[in-house]
Amino acid sequence: MLTLIRGANLYTPSPQGQMDVLIAGSKVIDFRTEIKLESNTEVKIIDGRGSILAPGFVDSLVHITGGGGEAGFTSRTPEMNLTDATLAGITTVIAALGTDSSSRTLTNLVAKAKGLKELGLNVFCHTGSYHLPAKTLTGSITNDLMYIDEFIGVGEVAISDHRSSQPTVQQLAELAAEAKVAGMLSGKKGIISIHVGPIDSHLDILHDVHNSTDISLSQFYPTHMNRNKALLDAGIDFCKAGGTIDFTTSTTEYDLAHGEYAAARALAYCLEHGVDATKLTMSSDGHASLPIFDDAFNLLGLEVGKEASLHASFIQAVHECGVSIEHALMAITSNPAKVLGLNKGSIHLHSDADLVLLDEKTLATKYVWSNGKLMVEQGKAIVKGPFE
Numbered sequence: 001m002l003t004l005i006r007g008a009n010l011y012t013p014s015p016q017g018q019m020d021v022l023i024a025g026s027k028v029i030d031f032r033t034e035i036k037l038e039s040n041t042e043v044k045i046i047d048g049r050g051s052i053l054a055p056g057f058v059d060s061l062v063h064i065t066g067g068g069g070e071a072g073f074t075s076r077t078p079e080m081n082l083t084d085a086t087l088a089g090i091t092t093v094i095a096a097l098g099t100d101s102s103s104r105t106l107t108n109l110v111a112k113a114k115g116l117k118e119l120g121l122n123v124f125c126h127t128g129s130y131h132l133p134a135k136t137l138t139g140s141i142t143n144d145l146m147y148i149d150e151f152i153g154v155g156e157v158a159i160s161d162h163r164s165s166q167p168t169v170q171q172l173a174e175l176a177a178e179a180k181v182a183g184m185l186s187g188k189k190g191i192i193s194i195h196v197g198p199i200d201s202h203l204d205i206l207h208d209v210h211n212s213t214d215i216s217l218s219q220f221y222p223t224h225m226n227r228n229k230a231l232l233d234a235g236i237d238f239c240k241a242g243g244t245i246d247f248t249t250s251t252t253e254y255d256l257a258h259g260e261y262a263a264a265r266a267l268a269y270c271l272e273h274g275v276d277a278t279k280l281t282m283s284s285d286g287h288a289s290l291p292i293f294d295d296a297f298n299l300l301g302l303e304v305g306k307e308a309s310l311h312a313s314f315i316q317a318v319h320e321c322g323v324s325i326e327h328a329l330m331a332i333t334s335n336p337a338k339v340l341g342l343n344k345g346s347i348h349l350h351s352d353a354d355l356v357l358l359d360e361k362t363l364a365t366k367y368v369w370s371n372g373k374l375m376v377e378q379g380k381a382i383v384k385g386p387f388e
Contacts, residue, residue: 001042003372004035008048009360012347013055013329021053023353026372030349046367048357054329056091056354056370058345059310060246060336061156061193061223061283064093064123065112068289069100070163070299076103077304079112080287082119082385088311089356090284091370092122092337092344096156096193098288099163101129106137113150120373120383122344122354125150126193130158131165134175141175145182145190152340153191154179156223159205161197162297169208176209176219189341194222198293202234207241217243221339223283224248226266228259236270239279244339245270246281247331249313250305254292263309264317267331277327281336284310315363 003023010019010031020035021028037043062085068077085093095113097104106127113123127144128134134154136144144151154175158164167175176192183190196203203222210217217238223246225235235245247263256262261269263282270280286307292300314332317323337345344354353372356365368376375383 001044002037003044003046004037005046005048005053005357008051008053008357010347011052011054011325011329013333014326019053021347023355023369023372026353028347028349028351028353031347046357050360051366052325052358052360052363054356054358055333055345055347056356056368057089057310057332058092058336058342059085059090059284059286059307059332060094060281060340062093062095062286062307063098063288063305064095064116065104065108066287067098067100067104068302069103070289070291071302075289075302076100077287077289080307081388082116082121082383083381083388084286084307085121086368086370086375086383087365087381088308089358089365089368090307090310091354091356091368092124092342094124094126094152094340096126097129098156098195099130101131101135106135110137110148110150119385120370120375122370123150124152124340124342126153126155127151128154128157130156130163130195132157132167132171132175141178142182142185145179145188146186152188152342153193155193156195157192158195158197160199160201161195162199164197167205169205169212172205173209173213173215176215177213180215180219183341189339191221191340192219194220196222196224196227196231198227200230202231203238206238217241221246223285226261226263229261232261232266232269236273236275239270239275244279244281244335246283246336248285249282249309250285250288250290251309252290252292252303254301262316263313264321264323267317267328268321268323271323271327277330278335278338280331281339282310282313282331283336311365318363
């Protein structure tokens, strides 16, 4: 069956004006000012007038199997459900382990990814976790990336955090070198996702790796860069030296009151300071634990990340922070896809039909397609996981 979306304001994510868009199977096969069909083939017509049609959102860090554990066994966070992503316009997620790689395992991560893929979501994974030496599924990073389709990189490896394994420059250099070559051999990017904590060393170790080896800063993809202004400023320098940084949209009132920048505000701040818009991304850190520590790293509380925060931060960036729709969309579509080497996050002829139709005024989600499969209709999930 064909699906024809008529008269939507199309962003690819660059603005294209009012367009008709035609979906056949899992692909976008045409878009133009007006599409006239002369066929007996069944066509589902969607009225896109008064709406924005954009690429499905790419969430570059989600803990699909849950995370947490910083307050003991009862603080392990739950797994992600399919509709946690789709109702927020997310059609692609990149899954990772975090602090806990003991009760949370790579086998569980890949199994969960396969299940979500069967339901229609695009899911990729990182091998490894916070700590070095990196845990793997096959015994090596190279084999994980080469022979397991879901694995595209490594992470999230923790730096500047009391929960990290305190990696050395040599360890990070060896990790990045292996991941890069594994990526070359497998046709993947082999990026290292970097969890950046609150300690004042910020990104120093990444610069040390770059300055002492021939490893590019673009091999690293640091996230949580909106923790505070000092880290954000270090991120601006990182971008201007060739890297890309990521802002976390899930947060707590405590963190915002103690210096954290909301992701939308961080995005606007960097753009105002001349950072190339293609070097900035946002991710939800969905279903991660959001531990609240005092200055002595004593745990004060713990909340859970939400995938819906990605969509909410996109809206905030546009409506409250003065970011253009194009730049706000880039941060959650084409930019993360490009960093990770995924053929996602943009609309063009024969692209995957990962699409989200948004209300032009409120930017609320109306329809979502993942690989041409309708997941959300009139703001309601029509595809759900078996236990939702």
